[in-house]
Amino acid sequence: MTDAVVSTHDVRRDYHMGDEIVHAVRGVSLEVTRGDYVAIVGPSGCGKSTLLNLIGGIDRPTGGSVTVDGNRVDTMRDAAATRFRLVSIGFVFQRFYLMPALSAAENVELPMAEAGLPAARRAERARDLLAYVGLAERRKHRPAQMSGGEQQRVAIARALANSPKLLLADEPTGELDAKTGAEMIDLLGRVNRDGTTVIVVTHDEDLARAARRVVHMRDGNVVDDHRQNGA
Amino acid sequence: MLAALLAAVALQQIDSVPPHRAPRTLVVDERLAADAGLKIGDPLIVSRTPGGVGDTVIVSAFMRRRADPSEVARAEYRVRMHLDELQSLIDYGDRVDRFALLSHPEPPGHPEPYVADAPQGRLRGGSALPAVTDSAIRRINAAAFGFQAHRSRDIAVETSQTFLVVSRFHRAIGVITIVASAIFLLCIMLLKVDERRRDVAALRLMGISAGSITRSVMVEASVVAVVGSVLGLVLGWISTAIINWHYRGVYRTPLAFALVTPQIALLAMMLSLILGLAAGFVAARRLVSMPPLELLTGRRDDRPPVSAAATR
Amino acid sequence: MLFRLAWATLTSHRARTLLAILGVAVSAAMLLDMVMLSSGMRSSFKSLLLARGFQLRLAPKGTLPLDTDATIGNAAEITSVLRAMPDVETVSPVLGGQLHVPRDGKTVTATALGGDAASQGDYEITSGREPRGADEIAASDDFLRVANLRVGDTLSAAAGYDPQLRTFSGTRQLRVVGRAHFLYMAAEQRAVALPLETLQAMQGQAARDRVSFFMVRARQGANVDSVLQRIERAVPKVSAISTESAIRQIDQRLSYFRQLAFILGTVSLVVGFLLVTTLVTVSVNERLGEIVVMRAIGVARGRVVSQIVLEGSAIMIAGAVLGLGLGLLTARYLNSILASFPGLPAAIDFFLFEPRDAWSALGMLVAAGILAGIYPSWRGASVPIATTLREEAVG
Numbered sequence: 012m013t014d015a016v017v018s019t020h021d022v023r024r025d026y027h028m029g030d031e032i033v034h035a036v037r038g039v040s041l042e043v044t045r046g047d048y049v050a051i052v053g054p055s056g057c058g059k060s061t062l063l064n065l066i067g068g069i070d071r072p073t074g075g076s077v078t079v080d081g082n083r084v085d086t087m088r089d090a091a092a093t094r095f096r097l098v099s100i101g102f103v104f105q106r107f108y109l110m111p112a113l114s115a116a117e118n119v120e121l122p123m124a125e126a127g128l129p130a131a132r133r134a135e136r137a138r139d140l141l142a143y144v145g146l147a148e149r150r151k152h153r154p155a156q157m158s159g160g161e162q163q164r165v166a167i168a169r170a171l172a173n174s175p176k177l178l179l180a181d182e183p184t185g186e187l188d189a190k191t192g193a194e195m196i197d198l199l200g201r202v203n204r205d206g207t208t209v210i211v212v213t214h215d216e217d218l219a220r221a222a223r224r225v226v227h228m229r230d231g232n233v234v235d236d237h238r239q240n241g242a
Numbered sequence: 243m244l245a246a247l248l249a250a251v252a253l254q255q256i257d258s259v260p261p262h263r264a265p266r267t268l269v270v271d272e273r274l275a276a277d278a279g280l281k282i283g284d285p286l287i288v289s290r291t292p293g294g295v296g297d298t299v300i301v302s303a304f305m306r307r308r309a310d311p312s313e314v315a316r317a318e319y320r321v322r323m324h325l326d327e328l329q330s331l332i333d334y335g336d337r338v339d340r341f342a343l344l345s346h347p348e349p350p351g352h353p354e355p356y357v358a359d360a361p362q363g364r365l366r367g368g369s370a371l372p373a374v375t376d377s378a379i380r381r382i383n384a385a386a387f388g389f390q391a392h393r394s395r396d397i398a399v400e401t402s403q404t405f406l407v408v409s410r411f412h413r414a415i416g417v418i419t420i421v422a423s424a425i426f427l428l429c430i431m432l433l434k435v436d437e438r439r440r441d442v443a444a445l446r447l448m449g450i451s452a453g454s455i456t457r458s459v460m461v462e463a464s465v466v467a468v469v470g471s472v473l474g475l476v477l478g479w480i481s482t483a484i485i486n487w488h489y490r491g492v493y494r495t496p497l498a499f500a501l502v503t504p505q506i507a508l509l510a511m512m513l514s515l516i517l518g519l520a521a522g523f524v525a526a527r528r529l530v531s532m533p534p535l536e537l538l539t540g541r542r543d544d545r546p547p548v549s550a551a552a553t554r
Numbered sequence: 555m556l557f558r559l560a561w562a563t564l565t566s567h568r569a570r571t572l573l574a575i576l577g578v579a580v581s582a583a584m585l586l587d588m589v590m591l592s593s594g595m596r597s598s599f600k601s602l603l604l605a606r607g608f609q610l611r612l613a614p615k616g617t618l619p620l621d622t623d624a625t626i627g628n629a630a631e632i633t634s635v636l637r638a639m640p641d642v643e644t645v646s647p648v649l650g651g652q653l654h655v656p657r658d659g660k661t662v663t664a665t666a667l668g669g670d671a672a673s674q675g676d677y678e679i680t681s682g683r684e685p686r687g688a689d690e691i692a693a694s695d696d697f698l699r700v701a702n703l704r705v706g707d708t709l710s711a712a713a714g715y716d717p718q719l720r721t722f723s724g725t726r727q728l729r730v731v732g733r734a735h736f737l738y739m740a741a742e743q744r745a746v747a748l749p750l751e752t753l754q755a756m757q758g759q760a761a762r763d764r765v766s767f768f769m770v771r772a773r774q775g776a777n778v779d780s781v782l783q784r785i786e787r788a789v790p791k792v793s794a795i796s797t798e799s800a801i802r803q804i805d806q807r808l809s810y811f812r813q814l815a816f817i818l819g820t821v822s823l824v825v826g827f828l829l830v831t832t833l834v835t836v837s838v839n840e841r842l843g844e845i846v847v848m849r850a851i852g853v854a855r856g857r858v859v860s861q862i863v864l865e866g867s868a869i870m871i872a873g874a875v876l877g878l879g880l881g882l883l884t885a886r887y888l889n890s891i892l893a894s895f896p897g898l899p900a901a902i903d904f905f906l907f908e909p910r911d912a913w914s915a916l917g918m919l920v921a922a923g924i925l926a927g928i929y930p931s932w933r934g935a936s937v938p939i940a941t942t943l944r945e946e947a948v949g
Contacts, residue, residue, distance in 0.1 A: 061940070069850050070940035090854060097852020104943070108847035112562030117555075124555035125853045169851065292616075389717065403896045411891045415818065418884060422580040426829055429573040433836040436570065489810075528569070 015078075016177055016208045017043035017066055022075030022085075024061050035061040037231035038075065043224075045176070048203040049210045050222035058231040059212045060181055066210065067100055067179045068092040080176050097126055101170030101207075105182035107162040109154040115141060115165045116150040122172040133172075140168040144198060160191030167198060171207070178202060180211040184218055196221045266327055267302035273494050274319035275304050288323070290332050297331060299323070309497040343391075345378045424517050431463060431518075431525040442529050443537035452530035459526035460519055467518025471511045478502055478510070556857065560864040563837070574833050575873045578919070581826030582877020586915040587885045587905060588819030592812050594906035599804050602901045603797045605737050606675030608646065609778045610770040611800070612785065612792040618803070619767035619795075620650045629765040632789055636768065639784060641776035646673040649753050650766040653711040653746055654722060655701055661715070662701045664693070664744040667736075668753030668765075675737075675769050677747050681705060682732030685748050692732035697744035705730050711746075713756035724756035741893070741900040768792070811904065819915075823922055826870070830926035834866045838934035845934050846942045855935045862931035863924055870923025874916040881915075882907060 024036040036058045043049050051059045064070035065077050068084035069092075077085040080099055084092060096102070109118045116137045123133035141150045144164040154162050163183060170178055180199065184192035196218050203209045211218060219225055220239075227235035268288065270280060280286075280301050289296025305322060329335065375393065382391040399406075435442075445455055482500040489499045529537065564571045614624040626632065629647050636645040649668040654661050667676050671684035677692065682705040685692050691711070693703070703709060708729045712722030728748065736745045754761045772781045782794045805812070838845065848858050885905035892904040 060944070064940040064943075067850070069943075070938070093849065093852055093854050095852075096850065100852075102847075102850050104847065104850075106843070108843055110559065110562075110844055110848075112566045113559060117558065117562075121555060121559075121848075121853070122851050125857060173852075407892060407895050410894075411888065414888055414891055418580075418584065422577070422584065422825070425573065425577045425580055426825065429570070429577045429829065430832055432570055432573060433833060436567075437836055437840060492809075 014045045015042045016045045016047075016080055017041070017210070018078040019062075019066065020076045020078075022062070022065055022072045022077055024058070024065060024070065025073045034231050036065065036072070039228075039231075039233055040075075041226065041233065041236075043208060043210060045208055046203070046206060047208055048200070048221075048223045049226060050219040050224070051210065051212045051226045051228060052214070052219050053228035053234075055214075057228040059228050062228070063179050063181055063210065063212045066177075067102060068096055069102075097122060098173050099176050101172075101175040101178045103163070103166050103170050103178065103180040103183050105185035107154070107159070107166045107186070109162055109165055109169070111154050114151050114153055115146060115157070115168075118154070118165055119168045119172055122169060126173050136172070137168075140171055141165070143171075144168045158191070159187050160194060163187060163191075163195055164198065167195075167202065171202065176208060178207050178209045180209065180213075182213055182215075183211060184213065184215045193217065265300040266297060266324070268299040269303045269305050269322040270301055271320045272304050272306055274321070275301075277319075288321070288331065297327065307495055309495065342394075343378065345375050420513065420517075423514075424521070427467075427517050427521040428524060431521040432528070435459060435522075435525040435529055439529060439537045443534045446530070446534035446537070455530050456523065456526040460522040463518045463522025463525075464515060467514045468511070470518075471514035474514070475502070475507055475510060556861050556864060559861050560868060563841075564865055564868060570833070571869065574829060574869050575876060577829045578826050578870055578873025578923075579876035579880055581822045581829070582874045582916065582919050583881035583884055584822040585819050585826070585919060586878060586881035586912060587888060588815040588822065589911045589915040590881075590885055590905040590907055591888075592815035592819070593908070593911060595808055595811065595902070595904050596801055596805060597906050597908070598901070598903040600797060600801055602737065602899060603800060605901070606769075606771075608644070608675045608769040608771045609797050610772065610782055610785070611795045612768040612770065612789070613766075613795065615791050615793050617793065618800075619648075625649070625761070625764040625766055626768075626792060627764050629763050632768070632792075635788055636770060636785065639781070639788070641773050641781045641784075642770055643773045644673050644769075644771040646670060646675050646769040646771075647750055647765040648674070648676065648767055648769065649750055649757075649761065649764065651713055651753055651757055651761075653713060653748075653756075654715045655709050655711045656722070657701045657703075657709070662697065662744065663715075664697045664746045665739065666713070666753055667745065667747045668750040669747065670750055671747075674747070675771075677734040677736045677745075679732045680735050682730075685731050687729075687731075688749060688752050689726065689728050690731045691728040691746050691748045692734040693730055693747075694734060694736055694739065694743070694745045696742050697746060698730070698733065700744060703730055705733060711756075713753065714758070724758055726752070726756055728752075737901060738899045740897050770794075823918060826873075826919055827922040827926045830866045830870055830923050831930060833869065834862060834927045835930040837865065838862060838930050842934060842937065842942055846937060846939045849935065850939050850943070858935040859928070859931045862934065863927040866927030866931075867920065867923050870920050870926075874919045877919075878912060878916065 019039055019041045021038045021040055022036060023034070023038050026033045026035055039058075039062060041062075051062060053059050061070065065072050065085070066079065068077070068079070068087065072085050075085070076083060079095070082095060082099075084095060087095060109115075110121065113121070116134070119137040119140050120133045123136060124130075128136070138147070138150065141147055144167055146161060146164050146168070149157060149161060149165075154165070157165070163186075167178075167183075170180075178199075183199065184195050187195060192215060196215075199209055199211065199218075200221055209222075211222065213219055223240050224236070224238050226233055265285065268286065274280065282301055282303065284301045286299050286301060287296045288299050305320070307320070323331075325338070329337065379391040379393070442455060446452070479502050482502050485500045486498055490496065611619050612626070613619045614622070614626055617624055629649075633645050633647050636642055646669055651666045651668070652663055653666040654663050656662075667674075669676060671686050674684075679692060680695075682692065691709075693701075698704065701709065706729070708727055710725060711728050712726075713724035715722050734745075734747055736743070736747075739745050750765070754764065770781070770785070772778050778796055782796050785794045786792070845858060845862075849855065885907070889903055889905040893900075893902070
C-alpha cells in the first residue's frame with residue numbers, strides 16, 4: 012500500500028461562463044506519494060491550476076473526490092478546510108501575495124499566529140525559516156523594498172511556517188527572471204529533499220525538469236504521467 | 243390711524259342672547275374657534291375676570307393670525323372688539339396702548355395730519371416714501387408728551403430678536419455642515435481615485451498627460467457634485483415641506499419655518515460644485531504627482547536619477 | 555498579529571486614514587453637541603430652578619410667575635397658612651415691579667423684586683449684605699454701572715412713572731447695601747432687591763398686602779406632589795407649579811431644539827457610518843488579493859473579518875476621541891449664540907456637558923463603526939478563493 016499524501020478520484024470541475032459551461036477538469040484521478048516532487052504542466056487553460064486549487068481545498072469539485080493526508084478536502088466545511096490548509100498545506104502563488112504592510116518576518120509569522128503559536132516561538136521560527144531561504148538579513152524589510160525573487164522566497168518561508176505535509180506552488184517562477192527562477196527551482200528542490208511533498212504547476216520547462224514526476228494535462232485531462240531524473 | 247388696546251378678557255359661551263338689547267359683535271381667532279367649537283353667530287359673554295359680570299356678544303367673524311415670528315410660541319387666544327366697547331369693559335376710560343399711523347405724501351397747502359395724544363404709546367408709521375415717514379416721526383416726537391414714534395420695521399426687528407438668534411444658530415450649524423461635507427467629500431474622492439491607481443498608471447505610461455487625467459477626474463467630480471446637489475435640493479425641498487407642515491400644525495400659524503429660495507438653491511449648488519471640484523483636484527494631483535511605475539508596483543524608486551555625464 | 559496587521563494597513567495609507575479620522579471627528583463632534591443640546595436645556599433649567607432649593611412656585615391662578623401683571627391678595631395670611639403646613643420648610647413671598655431712578659439727567663429703570671431677605675431665593679449677594687432695613691436695597695452690577703452708584707450710596711427711586719406728565723410716584727430714598735447676582739435674570743438686565751413691605755408701600759394702595767408669587771421649599775424627604783396638592787386645596791386662588799411641571803412647560807416651548815438635536819444627531823451618525831462603510835469597502839476591494847490569500851493560507855474567515863472591522867473601528871475610535879474635544883469647542887460657540895436669546899436667564903446653558911452624554915454619543919459612534927465594517931469585510935472574506943485568485947492574476 013503506497014503512502015499517498017494526495018489522492019484524487021475522477022475529480023471534475025465545471026464553470027459557467029455566461030451561457031457556456033467550461034469543463035476545466037474532466038475526471039482526473041491522481042495519486043501523489045509522500046515526499047514526491049510533482050510538476051503539472053500543460054498549455055494555458057488546460058486545468059492545471061484548477062486541479063491544484065482542488066487539491067488545496069480552495070475550490071470545490073463539481074464531482075469526484077479529493078483526499079489529502081487521509082482527509083476528504085472536497086467535503087470539508089469552509090472553517091474545517093481553512094484550518095486544514097493552515098496546518099497541513101502550504102501555498103505559493105505566482106504573484107507572491109505578501110502583505111505589503113508587514114515586514115518579511117511578520118509575513119512569515121502570520122500563519123503561525125493564526126495557528127496559536129506564542130509570539131516568542133514564532134519570531135524564532137520566522138528567523139530560522141528566513142535564514143533557510145537565504146534572507147536572514149532582510150527580515151525587517153517590507154515587500155516593496157525587495158526584489159521579486161526575494162518576495163517569492165519570503166512566500167515560500169511563509170508557506171513552510173506550520174511545517175505542512177504538502178507544498179502547492181502555482182507558477183512560482185512565473186514573475187521571475189531566468190536567474191532568479193533558477194534559484195527558486197533550487198530552493199523548491201531543497202524543500203522537497205528536506206521531506207516536504209511538493210506539487211508545482213508550471214509553464215517553466217526548467218522547473219518541470221527539476222521535478223521527479225511530470226503530469227501533462229490538456230483540455231482538463233491528464234494525457235501523460237511519467238517519472239524522470241531516475242525517480 | 244388705528245388705536246389699539248390690548249387687554250386680557252374672559253369669554254363664556256351661552257345659549258342665547260338676552261332679547262332686550264342689540265348684540266355686540268366679536269371677532270375671534272381661528273385657534274379659539276377651533277378649540278372651543280365656535281361658529282359664526284354663537285353668543286358669548288365677555289368679561290374682565292373669569293366668571294365675572296360682562297357683555298353679551300355675537301361671534302361675527304373668525305380671524306387668521308398673522309405670520310408673525312414673535313407670536314409663534316404664544317399660546318394665548320385673541321379676539322377683536324370695538325375700541326369703545328373694550329374700554330368700557332375693562333374700565334380703561336378714554337385710553338389706548340398705542341396708535342398706528344399710515345403716512346402719505348401731503349399735497350401742497352394741505353393742513354398737517356392730526357396727531358392724537360396717547361399715553362405711553364408707540365406710533366407706527368409706514369409709507370412708500372421713507373422721507374415723509376421720517377418727517378412725521380420727527381414732528382410727533384418733538385410735539386408729543388410721554389410717547390415715542392417708531393418705524394414699524396424697527397419694532398419688527400426688536401420683537402424678532404428671538405428669531406434672529408435662531409437664524410444665527412442655524413447659520414452656525416450650516417457652516418459646520420459645510421466644513422464637514424468638504425472633509426467627507428475629500429476623503430471619498432481620495433478613496434475613489436486611489437482605487438483606480440493602476441488605471442491612472444497605465445494612462446500615464448501610455449503618454450496621457452497629468453493635466454488631462456486631472457481634468458478628467460475633475461469632470462467626474464463635478465458631475466457627481468451637480469447630481470448630488472440636485473438630489474440634495476430635492477431632499478431639501480421635501481424636508482422643507484415636511485418641516486413647515488409639522489410646525490404650522492404644532493404652533494397653529496401660517497408662518498413659514500423653512501424656505502428654499504432660488505438664491506439658496508443656487509448657493510447650495512455652487513458651493514457643492516466648488517467643493518467637488520476642489521476635492522477632485524486635490525485627489526487627482528496626489529496621484530498624478532507619483533511616478534507611474536510607483537503607482538503600478540507600489541514600490542518607490544529610491545535610486546538617484548542617472549546623470550547626463552554617466553550616460554555619455 | 556491582528557492588531558499589528560490592522561495598524562500596519564492604516565499607517566500605510568496615511569492621508570486617507572487621517573482624512574477619515576477627521577471626517578469621523580466632525581461627525582462625532584456634531585453628535586456630541588446634539589446629545590448635549592437635547593438634555594442640556596432641561597438639566598440647566600432644572601438646576602436653575604433648584605438653585606436655592608425651592609421646589610414649588612405659587613402664581614395667580616392660570617399664570618406663571620411674573621408672566622403677567624396679576625398679583626395675589628392677602629399675601630400675609632397666605633404666607634402664614636403655608637408656613638403652618640408641616641412639610642413646608644420655607645416660604646418666600648415675592649412682589650415684582652419696576653423702580654425708576656433719575657440719575658444725571660436721565661432715568662434708569664430696573665426690575666424690582668420685593669421679598670424677605672431671610673427666606674428669598676432670587677439672588678446671591680456678591681459684596682455687601684442683603685437689604686434688611688426698610689430703606690435698603692441690593693442691586694445688580696449692571697444697574698450700579700448704568701446708574702453710576704456704589705455700595706453705600708443713597709438714591710431716590712420711584713415705583714411709578716407717568717411719561718405724559720413726567721412725574722414719579724411712590725418715591726423713596728434708598729441706600730445701596732449690597733451687590734447681588736440675580737439668578738433668574740437675563741445677562742445685563744438691571745435689577746434691584748428690596749424688602750417686600752418697602753416695595754408694596756412704594757407701589758401704593760394697589761399693591762397693599764399683595765405679591766406676584768410665592769416660592770416654597772418643602773422639608774427634606776417630603777413628597778413634593780403631596781405638598782403641592784395640599785397647597786392648592788388650602789389656597790385655591792393660586793396655581794402651584796412644581797419644578798417638574800415647569801420643566802415640562804419649558805420642554806414644550808423648546809421642543810424645537812430637541813427635535814433639531816435628534817435629527818442632526820441622527821444625520822451625523824448616519825454620515826459617520828457611511829464614511830466608514832465606504833472606507834472599508836474601498837479598502838477591501840483594493841486588497842481582495844491579500845484577503846483571499848490570507849484565506850488560502852489558512853486564516854479563518856472570522857479572523858479576516860475581525861481584522862478589517864478592527865481597522866474601521868480604530869478610525870471610529872480615534873475620530874470619536876478627537877471629536878470629543880472638537881465637540882466641546884463647537885458647543886461653547888453654539889451656546890454663546892443661543893445664550894443671547896432675549897430675556898433668557900444668564901444661568902441657562904443649552905449645551906451642558908455630562909460625561910454620561912459623552913459616553914453614549916461616542917458609544918453610538920463606535921458601535922456604528924463596527925457595524926459599518928462588518929458587511930463589506932464579510933463580503934470580502936467570503937469571495938470564492940480560487941476564482942478571485944484567478945481574477946487577481948489576470949487583473
